[in-house]
Amino acid sequence: DQQVKQNSPSLSVQEGRISILNCDYTNSMFDYFLWYKKYPAEGPTFLISISSIKDKNEDGRFTVFLNKSAKHLSLHIVPSQPGDSAVYFCAASQGGSEKLVFGKGTKLTVNP
C-alpha cells in the first residue's frame, strides 16, 4: 500500500514558467514532509521541507504548500530552469526523526 503518492510520473514545462509537483498521502500520522531532487546515479538531494503545523514554506525559487485536510502537498518552482530537470521525490515521516516514506517520484523536464 503506497502511503505517499505522486500520481504524475512526468512533467514538462518551459523555462521561466512555474513547475507544480503534487503529492498525496494517506497516513494522517505523518507530520513532516520533504522534497528531494535526484539526478541519475546520485543520491537524493534535500530541497525543502514543511512541518504539519505550517501550511507554507518558502526557500528562494521553491515553495511547498501543505493542505492537511486534503492530505496533499505541492512543490512550486518559480521560475523553472533547465538545471531543475531531475526526478523529484516527495517523502513523509512520522515523528520527525523517523524513517522516510517516499513517493515514486515525478520526472521534471524544463525545456529551454
Added chain:
Amino acid sequence: AAGVIQSPRHLIKEKRETATLKCYPIPRHDTVYWYQQGPGQDPQFLISFYEKMQSDKGSIPDRFSAQQFSDYHSELNMSSLELGDSALYFCASSSRQRATFSYEQYFGPGTRLTVT
C-alpha cells in the same frame, strides 16, 4: 560542507556471496538510515541507528545485518546474495542532538550493487 560518504560506489558480486557496504555520516550527525532503491522504484527504508543502537527496522531481509560504530559510521552486511538484491543502496544521516538537530535526512551518493 562535508556530505555523507559511501563506499564502495559500485560493487559486483555473484549469487550466494557476501557484501559489506560502508557509510560515513555528516560530522556531528548521530543517526544513520539505510535505504534500498530498485530500478524504477522509490527508496525503501531498511534500517536505522541512533547513537549506535538500532532505532527502527523496515523491510530488511534476515540475510542482511547492520551496525553503527563508536565513530558513528555504519556498515550494512549482506549475505547469501540473490539476484533481486541488485539495487542502489543509500545511506542518509541526520542529527538528534539539541545543538544540531535536523529533521532532514541527508543522503550519500549510494552504492550500486549488482548481483550476477
